[in-house]
Amino acid sequence: MAATFHDLKDASVFITGGGNGIGAALTDGFLAQGARVAFVGRSDARAFVDEMATKHGNRPLFIPCDITDTAALQEAIAQAASAHGPLRALVNNAANDLRHDASNVTVQDWDDLQAINLKAYFFACQKAAEVMAPQGAIINFSSIAHMLGAARLSVYATANAGISGMTRSLAREWGPRGIRVNAIAPGWVFTEKQENLWATPESKAGFLEKQCLRQFMKPADMVGPVLFLASQASAMMTGQTMVVDAGVVGAG
Template sequence: MTTTFHDLKDTSVFITGGGNGIGAALTEGFLAQGAKVAFVGRSDASDFTAAMEATHGDRPLFIRCDITDTDTLHDAMAQAAKAHGPLNVLVNNAANDMRHDAMAITPDIWDDSQAVNFKAYFFACQKAAELMAPSGAIINFSSITYLMGAAGMAPYVSANAGIVGMTRALAREWGPKGIRVNAIAPGWVFTEKQETMWATPETKAAFLEKQCLKEHIQPTDMVGPTLFLASQASAMMTGQVMVVDAGVVHAG
C-alpha cells in the first residue's frame, strides 16, 4: 500500500473480525496510516497483535468477542472508545459464508447465519453512531454474491442484500449527523479460509474467467477501497456500494 490518507492518522478505528483474512489486512492497513485500531474476534489474536506492533510500532487493541452477543459487542466498542477516543471509523467485516442446500436449511441455520452476517452489522452501526462525535464513517462489507444470486448460499446472500439496504437507510437517517455509511462488495477474495474450505484449481480458474482483470483477488486488495471510504477523500460519498471484484458484475 503506497497511498497515504493523512487525515486517518490518530483516528479511532474499530474493526469486526480484524485478526484474520480480510480483517487482518484492514487492521494492518489502518495501522500503516497511523490510526489507532481496535478489533474483535472469537479466536486469540495475541501473535497477530505482537506482529503488528513489531512491524508498525503500535499494538492494536484486541478484544475477544462473539459479535452475535449484542451486549458484549457494544461493551467492546465502548472499551475501544475509552482507550482510543471517540470512534471515527467502524468497519463491519466479520462474516460466515457457509454453504447450504436450500432445502436443508433449518430455522436454526437461518437464524445463526443472520446473527453473524446481518444482525451484528446493524447493532455495531447503532453503537458506532452513539460513539461517533461529531461525525464518522461506517463501512459495511457486503458481497457480490447478492448481485450474482449465488446458489448454495441463500442465508448469506440474503444477508448481504440486506446489508446494502441497511447501508442506504442508515446513510439517509444519519447523514444530518455527519455520519457517512457506505458498503464494499468484494468479489471472491482468496483468504486462507477460502483456500482451505472452498477453493479448488477448477473453481478458481472458472471464477477467474468471469473477471475482467485476470488476477486472483487478495485480502490486501480490499485495503485501499476501505481507507478511501474511511477518509475525507470520500467526504461526499454516502449510501453507496463500491464493487471491488475485478470486473465480474456490472451495473447500468
C-alpha cells in the first residue's frame, strides 16, 4: 500500500461493480485498509470473495444485483448497512462504456445506458445518504470522455457529464448533513474488459502519446485516489471532480 488511512479501519463501504475490473481493485484496496466492504454485481463473485477472505482475513459481502433494478440496488445498500453498520463510503463504480455511432443510437440504447451510467448512480446516492454515518463520503466514477468529446461515446459521455453535475448538486444539498460528494474522472484504464473489447496496439499507443506520464493506467491506479476521497484526509473536499488520467486533460 502506498498509504494507510487509519480512519478507514472497520469503516462500512459499499461498492457497485466491486467484483471485477476497477471495482475489484477497490474492494481489495479497502479491505487492505481494514474496511468492511459490501459490493454488488451481476456476475458470480464467490471465487473473488474467497480470494479476498484468504488474502486479508476479512470477507467482503457480495450481494448479487443488477443496478438497473432500483429497488434491488437500494435494498442491497440497506442490507450492507445492516450487516456492517452505517455507511462511511459509497463508491458508484459500475458502468458500461458501450460504443455507438451517434446516428445509430436507438431510444432503447439510450435508456439502457443511462439506466446503468446515471440513473443507478443517483438512486444509490439517495439510499446511501439515508443510511450514512456522520462524515460519510460518496465517490462517483465519471470519466474524461465528456471532457475530451470522445467520438462514439456520446451516450456514455452524456452520463459522465451528468454525474459531474449531480455530484456538485448533491454536495451542496447534503453538505449541511456532513456528507461529502465527489467524483473521479479516470483516463483510459486498461481493465480486462477494455483489453478484450476496445484496445488495439494502435489505439493504446495513440492514447499513450496524449498522456504526460507514459505508462498505461491499470485498475490499481484508481485505488489511492478513491481511498483519499473516502477518508477524512479529504475532510474539507466536496463537490469536486478529480481527474486521474496521467495528464491527458490537464496538460492539453
